[in-house]
Amino acid sequence: MCLAVPMKVISIDDDHATCVIGDVEREVRLSLLPEVHIGEYVIVHAGYAIQILDEEEAQETLQLFADFQEDIGEMG
Amino acid sequence: MRNDTILLEHGSGGRASRRLVEELLVPYLKNQVLERLDDHAEIEIEGTRLAFTTDSFVVDPIFFPGGDIGKLAVNGTVNDLAMGGAKPLFLSAGLILEEGLPIADLERIMHSMAEATKKAQVHIVTGDTKVVAHGAADKIFINTTGVGLIPKGVALSGHRGEVGDRVLISGPIGEHGIAVMAQRSDLDFVASCKSDTAPLADLVAQMLYAYQGIHSLRDPTRGGLAATLNELAVQSGVRIEVEESAIPITESVEGACELLGLDPLHLANEGVLVALVPAEGASLVLDAMRNHPLGHKAQIIGEVCSKKLPAVILRTQIGGKRVLAVPTGVQLPRIC
Amino acid sequence: MRFLREFRDPQAAEVLVRRIRKVADSLGEISFMEVCGTHTMSIYRYGIHHLLPPNIRILSGPGCPVCVTPNAFLDRAIALARLPGVTIATFGDMMRVPGSTSSLEREQARGCDIRVVYSPIDALRIAAQEQHRRLVFLGVGFETTAPALAATLLEARRTKVKNFSILSAAKVIPPAMQALLKDGPLRLSGFLCPGHVSTVIGSRPYEPLVNEHGIPCVIAGFEPLDILYGFLMLLEQVSEHRAEVEIAYRRAVRPEGNPKAKRVLKEVFIECDAQWRGIGRIEGSGLALPSTLEAHDAFLIEVEVEPTYEVPGCICGLVLSGQRTPFECDLFAKECTPETPQGACMVSAEGTCAAAYCYGRIEEE
Numbered sequence: 001m002c003l004a005v006p007m008k009v010i011s012i013d014d015d016h017a018t019c020v021i022g023d024v025e026r027e028v029r030l031s032l033l034p035e036v037h038i039g040e041y042v043i044v045h046a047g048y049a050i051q052i053l054d055e056e057e058a059q060e061t062l063q064l065f066a067d068f069q070e071d072i073g074e075m076g
Numbered sequence: 077m078r079n080d081t082i083l084l085e086h087g088s089g090g091r092a093s094r095r096l097v098e099e100l101l102v103p104y105l106k107n108q109v110l111e112r113l114d115d116h117a118e119i120e121i122e123g124t125r126l127a128f129t130t131d132s133f134v135v136d137p138i139f140f141p142g143g144d145i146g147k148l149a150v151n152g153t154v155n156d157l158a159m160g161g162a163k164p165l166f167l168s169a170g171l172i173l174e175e176g177l178p179i180a181d182l183e184r185i186m187h188s189m190a191e192a193t194k195k196a197q198v199h200i201v202t203g204d205t206k207v208v209a210h211g212a213a214d215k216i217f218i219n220t221t222g223v224g225l226i227p228k229g230v231a232l233s234g235h236r237g238e239v240g241d242r243v244l245i246s247g248p249i250g251e252h253g254i255a256v257m258a259q260r261s262d263l264d265f266v267a268s269c270k271s272d273t274a275p276l277a278d279l280v281a282q283m284l285y286a287y288q289g290i291h292s293l294r295d296p297t298r299g300g301l302a303a304t305l306n307e308l309a310v311q312s313g314v315r316i317e318v319e320e321s322a323i324p325i326t327e328s329v330e331g332a333c334e335l336l337g338l339d340p341l342h343l344a345n346e347g348v349l350v351a352l353v354p355a356e357g358a359s360l361v362l363d364a365m366r367n368h369p370l371g372h373k374a375q376i377i378g379e380v381c382s383k384k385l386p387a388v389i390l391r392t393q394i395g396g397k398r399v400l401a402v403p404t405g406v407q408l409p410r411i412c
Numbered sequence: 413m414r415f416l417r418e419f420r421d422p423q424a425a426e427v428l429v430r431r432i433r434k435v436a437d438s439l440g441e442i443s444f445m446e447v448c449g450t451h452t453m454s455i456y457r458y459g460i461h462h463l464l465p466p467n468i469r470i471l472s473g474p475g476c477p478v479c480v481t482p483n484a485f486l487d488r489a490i491a492l493a494r495l496p497g498v499t500i501a502t503f504g505d506m507m508r509v510p511g512s513t514s515s516l517e518r519e520q521a522r523g524c525d526i527r528v529v530y531s532p533i534d535a536l537r538i539a540a541q542e543q544h545r546r547l548v549f550l551g552v553g554f555e556t557t558a559p560a561l562a563a564t565l566l567e568a569r570r571t572k573v574k575n576f577s578i579l580s581a582a583k584v585i586p587p588a589m590q591a592l593l594k595d596g597p598l599r600l601s602g603f604l605c606p607g608h609v610s611t612v613i614g615s616r617p618y619e620p621l622v623n624e625h626g627i628p629c630v631i632a633g634f635e636p637l638d639i640l641y642g643f644l645m646l647l648e649q650v651s652e653h654r655a656e657v658e659i660a661y662r663r664a665v666r667p668e669g670n671p672k673a674k675r676v677l678k679e680v681f682i683e684c685d686a687q688w689r690g691i692g693r694i695e696g697s698g699l700a701l702p703s704t705l706e707a708h709d710a711f712l713i714e715v716e717v718e719p720t721y722e723v724p725g726c727i728c729g730l731v732l733s734g735q736r737t738p739f740e741c742d743l744f745a746k747e748c749t750p751e752t753p754q755g756a757c758m759v760s761a762e763g764t765c766a767a768a769y770c771y772g773r774i775e776e777e
Contacts, residue, residue, distance in 0.1 A: 001448060001608075025265065046553075047560065051665075051670055399772065410504045
């Protein structure tokens with residue numbers, strides 16, 4: 001019940017936005033979020049943005065995985 | 077719930093379609109040629125081998141990026157013949173027109189069919205036209221039947237898959253399926269992909285020229301790559317393993333599938349073919365494909381690995397394994 | 413495809429799997445339950461069962477809103493579809509679900525006006541464009557979807573689209589998770605909590621599971637690395653004898669969730685008791701429309717609904733509550749297949765039984 005995808009916001013008109021994933025564009029409603037900016041990534045479910053994707057957290061999580069890789073390397 | 081009526085599912089190319097054909101239709105019409113259930117029939121008349129096939133086109137919408145129902149009707153039948161290794165020669169075209177269809181649309185489609193026959197180097201030599209009352213058909217239905225010549229020494233069939241054969245694909249999947257879906261207003265998304273509808277006979281000729289021992293060719297139309305690989309697995313009685321990360325796919329199709337929750341392996345293709353090629357010929361065939369405009373993104377995506385219970389196994393992007401099942405029903409967008 | 417591809421990296425997956433095996437090695441039999449159809453699907457789609465060590469059992473809970481919706485709802489939707497002048501708009505997930513005697517797909521084949529949409533906003537647009545039709549949107553989903561339903565209703569009211577209504581089957585998941593633990597013989601080592609539901613509700617609603625039942629909870633995303641990382645965090649909790657609510661899906665889930673979405677939910681929906689197929693009635697687990705929105709409540713449309721009938725022999729209830737796997741059902745893969753489904757778990761694309769049938773039956777050499 002959770003199918004939602006990260007999409008990039010490419011234009012905003014009040015609470016309507018055009019968002020893109022790959023090269024697929026779709027109109028998305030922003031009425032469930034306080035303020036969204038062009039260029040941000042949002043999590044989109046059933047045509048609504050339900051959260052702004054926190055890019056810093058995303059990078060931190062990926063860095064964590066990279067650190068795991070190094071640990072394994074060290075353990076031999 | 078028992079089925080007492082035909083459902084859309086029966087035409088989707090998946091499990092229900094296959095059961096309808098195998099359990100209801102074929103038993104009435106039994107003969108050896110039909111029971112092979114390849115996309116084409118191979119018949120021999122006084123020493124000459126012919127490929128013979130028929131296909132009906134009911135796509136909605138009738139115009140879509142990359143083509144229309146007319147172009148599809150020509151290429152679809154040409155390709156079924158080509159999958160038998162035949163040189164496609166002659167087509168018939170039967171039109172069923174709904175009362176109220178704009179003549180301008182019909183002209184556009186006929187123009188398209190003319191272009192497609194020129195490109196595929198075939199001729200429509202006979203045809204038929206019927207008109208039905210408004211509501212009795214959806215704008216236009218087209219049936220094309222085709223005949224082609226199978227050269228000596230060519231023996232392609234879904235039954236010929238052998239352990240060790242490599243699985244090759246000529247190009248990216250799902251383009252036609254997404255292009256058509258994007259035209260539907262109730263889904264309201266924009267994708268740049270166009271239908272990949274194209275005549276594949278020339279590509280096939282190049283592949284056979286490079287290596288005559290190709291075992292099977294199939295074009296994954298409705299039901300997608302998943303349906304086609306399963307058909308080949310069952311016909312040949314083998315287990316096929318495919319590498320998910322090797323399957324070519326464009327950003328457009330991938331994005332649409334992520335957005336709508338679709339499986340690209342279940343989407344229709346109209347200009348792609350799958351080949352089962354003995355290991356010794358695989359790189360020759362792959363090179364021939366890549367040198368052809370319709371095959372420049374060709375890849376080796378898997379292997380026929382055993383003669384056990386027919387199945388198709390997918391090795392996933394992250395190294396896991398799962399069954400690649402025959403699709404059930406029409407592909408619908410989902411939220412779960 | 414940013415923020416998707418990176419979370420499918422095979423090398424990182426291998427590393428996570430090795431770490432998982434290392435932690436799991438010293439532990440006994442472990443059972444984790446996921447309660448989200450999208451997790452069920454993702455786990456099967458990426459072949460994750462195959463990668464985990466044999467002492468970890470993954471159970472699927474009542475996370476498929478389609479599967480847990482009882483026949484009575486479908487029967488009512490079908491009855492409405494048969495009324496003249498009514499257009500049903502629905503997510504694709506509902507089309508093939510069997511009601512007592514029919515399905516939306518069957519009714520569409522018989523000529524009823526039933527349309528599949530991606531968003532309730534598309535349904536609202538259809539209603540506005542076809543004002544002579546009465547448009548009923550089937551509001552199935554959990555807290556990921558409920559705010560979208562709510563926001564669309566507010567827009568319908570604001571733009572005066574009077575012919576738009578919702579038949580709500582919306583539910584909330586934490587009470588169901590609690591209900592599973594209350595009476596069932598379920599012995600769980602942890603819950604993999606639904607990432608996008610949590611995007612809306614945050615992490616607090618899972619605290620009773622930790623405080624009252626001592627069950628570790630990790631909120632996980634849906635890409636394969638997210639799921640593996642979620643399991644790793646759960647294993648670490650088990651190994652360290654901790655029971656906490658942790659967020660593995662930090663790029664999309666904040667502890668407070670999405671406050672605006674929560675406000676919209678509160679503005680539109682009222683809490684009610686709801687019937688969950690296989691589990692029964694769960695207090696406070698449903699979302700219904702209040703009297704202030706009666707103009708848009710499709711439950712108030714007068715229609716005769718046939719008596720409900722459920723298939724005997726189907727153990728969907730036990731499967732949905734994680735007490736049995738599909739493979740333990742007598743009907744599975746025999747009478748009950750995706751083409752001839754006997755229960756909702758098989759019909760829904762991300763139902764536990766459908767996923768097991770389509771992806772899980774690898775006969776190893």
